[in-house]
Amino acid sequence: MNRFMKILCIVMAVCLGLVPCANACTSFYVKAGDGTVVVARSNEFGIDAKSQIVFEPAGKIFASKSPDGGQGRGWTSKYAFLGINGMGLKESFGDGMNEAGLSVEALYFTEGKYETPGPEEAANALSSNDFISWILSNFATADEVKKELSSVRVWGETVEELGGPFLLHFAVHDATGNCIVIEFIKGEKKVYDHPIGVMTNMPELPWQITNLRNFVNLNPLIPKAKDFNGVEIKPTGTGSGWLGIPGDWSPPSRFVRIAYLVNTAPQAKDRTAALNLAKHILNTVDIPLGAVQAELKSHSPSKESTVNGASLGNLSGKENGGQGKAKGGGDAIAKEYTQWSLLLDLSNRVMYYYTYDDMNLKSIDLKKLAAAVDAPVQFIPMVEDFSVADRTNKLAEMK
Amino acid sequence: MKQSVKIMGAVMALFLALAPCANACTFVDVEAKDGSVVIGRSIEWGFPMEYTFSVVPKGQSFTASYPADKVAKDFKPMTWVSKYAYAGVGVTVQQGLDSAQNEAGLNIEGLNLPGFTEFQAVTPEDKSVLALSDIGDWILGNFATVQEVREALPKVTVWTPAVAAQGSATIHLAITDRTGAGIVVEYVKGKLNIHDNVTHTLTNSPPYDWHLTNLRNYMTLNPKDMVTSEREGYTLKELSTGDGMTGLPGDFKSASRFVKVSLLRSFAAPVSTAEEAYSLAGHLINTVDIPRGSVNSGDYEEQPMLETAQITLIKDLKNNKVFVADYAHRLNYLLIDLNKFFAQNKKIGPVLLSSFINQAPMDITDAIKYEEDV
Numbered sequence: 001m002n003r004f005m006k007i008l009c010i011v012m013a014v015c016l017g018l019v020p021c022a023n024a025c026t027s028f029y030v031k032a033g034d035g036t037v038v039v040a041r042s043n044e045f046g047i048d049a050k051s052q053i054v055f056e057p058a059g060k061i062f063a064s065k066s067p068d069g070g071q072g073r074g075w076t077s078k079y080a081f082l083g084i085n086g087m088g089l090k091e092s093f094g095d096g097m098n099e100a101g102l103s104v105e106a107l108y109f110t111e112g113k114y115e116t117p118g119p120e121e122a123a124n125a126l127s128s129n130d131f132i133s134w135i136l137s138n139f140a141t142a143d144e145v146k147k148e149l150s151s152v153r154v155w156g157e158t159v160e161e162l163g164g165p166f167l168l169h170f171a172v173h174d175a176t177g178n179c180i181v182i183e184f185i186k187g188e189k190k191v192y193d194h195p196i197g198v199m200t201n202m203p204e205l206p207w208q209i210t211n212l213r214n215f216v217n218l219n220p221l222i223p224k225a226k227d228f229n230g231v232e233i234k235p236t237g238t239g240s241g242w243l244g245i246p247g248d249w250s251p252p253s254r255f256v257r258i259a260y261l262v263n264t265a266p267q268a269k270d271r272t273a274a275l276n277l278a279k280h281i282l283n284t285v286d287i288p289l290g291a292v293q294a295e296l297k298s299h300s301p302s303k304e305s306t307v308n309g310a311s312l313g314n315l316s317g318k319e320n321g322g323q324g325k326a327k328g329g330g331d332a333i334a335k336e337y338t339q340w341s342l343l344l345d346l347s348n349r350v351m352y353y354y355t356y357d358d359m360n361l362k363s364i365d366l367k368k369l370a371a372a373v374d375a376p377v378q379f380i381p382m383v384e385d386f387s388v389a390d391r392t393n394k395l396a397e398m399k
Numbered sequence: 400m401k402q403s404v405k406i407m408g409a410v411m412a413l414f415l416a417l418a419p420c421a422n423a424c425t426f427v428d429v430e431a432k433d434g435s436v437v438i439g440r441s442i443e444w445g446f447p448m449e450y451t452f453s454v455v456p457k458g459q460s461f462t463a464s465y466p467a468d469k470v471a472k473d474f475k476p477m478t479w480v481s482k483y484a485y486a487g488v489g490v491t492v493q494q495g496l497d498s499a500q501n502e503a504g505l506n507i508e509g510l511n512l513p514g515f516t517e518f519q520a521v522t523p524e525d526k527s528v529l530a531l532s533d534i535g536d537w538i539l540g541n542f543a544t545v546q547e548v549r550e551a552l553p554k555v556t557v558w559t560p561a562v563a564a565q566g567s568a569t570i571h572l573a574i575t576d577r578t579g580a581g582i583v584v585e586y587v588k589g590k591l592n593i594h595d596n597v598t599h600t601l602t603n604s605p606p607y608d609w610h611l612t613n614l615r616n617y618m619t620l621n622p623k624d625m626v627t628s629e630r631e632g633y634t635l636k637e638l639s640t641g642d643g644m645t646g647l648p649g650d651f652k653s654a655s656r657f658v659k660v661s662l663l664r665s666f667a668a669p670v671s672t673a674e675e676a677y678s679l680a681g682h683l684i685n686t687v688d689i690p691r692g693s694v695n696s697g698d699y700e701e702q703p704m705l706e707t708a709q710i711t712l713i714k715d716l717k718n719n720k721v722f723v724a725d726y727a728h729r730l731n732y733l734l735i736d737l738n739k740f741f742a743q744n745k746k747i748g749p750v751l752l753s754s755f756i757n758q759a760p761m762d763i764t765d766a767i768k769y770e771e772d773v
Binding site (some may be wrong): 207 | 525605612613615616652653655
């Protein structure tokens with residue numbers, strides 16, 4: 001194993017959670033005046049996860065495992081869905097939306113701990129890698145999910161290169177605008193109604209909501225001028241009422257920033273306005289490459305670099321980011337970036353997405369896809385090169 | 400009945416204070432190399448309060464109050480005789496806790512925890528029932544160490560009567576002993592939570608474990624200067640010392656005071672003696688001092704309630720001393736040596752502290768001599 005590959009492994013292991021808070025994700029929703037619900041979500045990572053968009057048809061048979069490797073919960077899917085995979089796990093998803101207008105956003109939650117179903121509960125055992133598939137293929141509303149959650153026991157399936165499971169918490173949104181959040185804390189499943197709808201990472205949701213109380217002073221209005229012994233001191237400009245809104249990328253700061261921006265925005269009137277608003281709000285947590293770096297300690301496993309059989313030989317970050325820039329002592333730096341972002345129109349079942357290099361929206365109409373009879377599971381890569389809509393000809397054509 | 404006597408007549412237990420409205424308090428303890436454990440504590444309110452000083456001797460009998468409609472028919476209230484003498488400061492409004500220490504060096508501070516505190520529901524099965532207004536007397540009269548309190552508290556049910564118009568008291572306790580061990584005692588959703596006070600600090604809402612997580616948001620702060628930062632084509636130099644603490648919250652809300660005092664305590668240079676510890680505790684509490692007018696918990700212009708540290712205390716648990724200052728006389732702390740009262744073992748007070756705190760700064764003009772006179 002050469003030095004380059006070694007560093008890759010180190011980057012892998014660390015980016016995926018061996019170091020707390022090594023990646024950032026944000027999600028929220030907006031509801032338009034015409035009832036359109038749009039969920040927005042960004043996914044940050046220090047290395048290219050090589051994510052794909054996967055179409056899973058209705059009527060498919062799913063079989064999860066129990067912790068001892070035996071048979072776990074099995075089911076036949078009621079709803080077709082789109083899922084986003086990554087890290088070579090073909091049909092394990094970090095996000096997705098189904099044809100009933102339900103979405104699940106998984107965000108890193110590095111100090112979570114899944115349940116531990118015993119052998120007698122094998123029939124209810126659900127691998128953490130199958131949790132999103134189970135939700136998206138079975139349920140149409142957040143309420144349905146909430147009712148059925150107690151029927152499964154979600155255990156953390158080790159992902160070989162991580163030395164442990166993907167540690168995640170989950171936001172479930174539906175087309176009516178309802179949102180619930182599921183966290184696994186100290187081996188227990190916690191379910192919260194979450195009308196605020198904002199999610200980032202650590203710490204747990206109740207903490208984040210209490211933290212919002214520290215920022216109720218934030219105000220879109222410009223403060224009034226003050227009199228200092230006859231000298232008028234005026235605010236320097238618009239936006240002064242937001243002084244104190246955290247601008248960094250830590251999970252509590254992103255949570256506060258997004259929650260207050262969503263709260264302050266006037267309601268979008270329709271679908272396109274809601275998509276546009278969601279994009280503008282999501283932009284405020286965008287990470288220009290280099291602004292967030294994780295120092296990687298060289299204590300990571302030095303196994304051959306595969307994740308569940310998929311070769312990682314071509315793994316790379318952005319520029320020199322994910323590859324790890326060797327520093328003294330063999331440590332390296334991973335530069336985190338927003339690999340992909342989703343805007344999910346739950347009302348019309350359209351998934352919009354864009355990636356770091358290509359910021360133009362692309363869309364997939366799930367209704368059309370699902371209408372195709374017996375469509376098999378399909379994969380398309382997310383990442384595309386920079387693109388732009390060229391208007392030169394339009395101008396040239398003008399007389 | 401004179402006003403002051405009336406106020407004292409309303410005092411039913413030693414430690415009196417209660418905070419349905421928002422108020423700010425800050426607690427910190429520091430330890431010196433010589434083993435002295437010193438507490439700094441401020442008590443903020445937005446309306447005028449009278450503060451009292453009291454001493455309870457050992458050998459005094461107590462009977463706990465209980466909700467007669469909730470307990471079993473054959474219920475017997477808890478009774479005890481104080482094993483330790485104790486003394487402290489209270490407020491002459493309602494029953495509750497504020498700030499007191501016993502001769503064994505156990506100290507208890509009550510700080511407001513509004514919006515989260517809910518004391519326990521008394522049921523006919525409960526045999527050991529204490530009202531919140533009893534808890535200070537019970538702890539200080541019976542126990543010498545934090546460990547004893549930690550073991551005893553889960554065995555009692557603590558309730559509080561709803562006070563008309565103001566709701567129930569909402570208090571959490573910082574309990575510290577002469578070894579420097581400390582816990583935070585909170586009753587949330589009717590359940591007792593005892594936290595190790597690892598930061599040696601306490602402010603107000605939310606509960607202690609929230610604050611501890613919140614500290615993780617400030618890990619970049621440090622006492623070192625940033626010095627210089629090389630950029631492509633130019634160099635930035637720090638403007639002054641102290642820039643490593645950029646981002647330290649400066650406002651007066653509970654979460655900010657907790658971060659500020661906890662971090663400053665953690666960075667503080669070690670102190671050797673009790674006197675140095677008094678100084679450190681005083682400086683730490685100074686960092687959350689509220690110049691009158693900066694915190695208005697009332698109705699702004701119409702009915703302002705300007706919060707200040709009405710009383711600030713520095714307490715030595717090893718040497719049984721209390722230093723006290725009020726807002727108007729914060730230039731000088733006055734000393735009460737509790738050893739004298741503990742030795743006499745007689746009941747004192749409550750006496751109004753305001754009758755003692757009236758001291759102007761010491762005038763040293765005459766002590767400064769011309770060179771030729773020396």
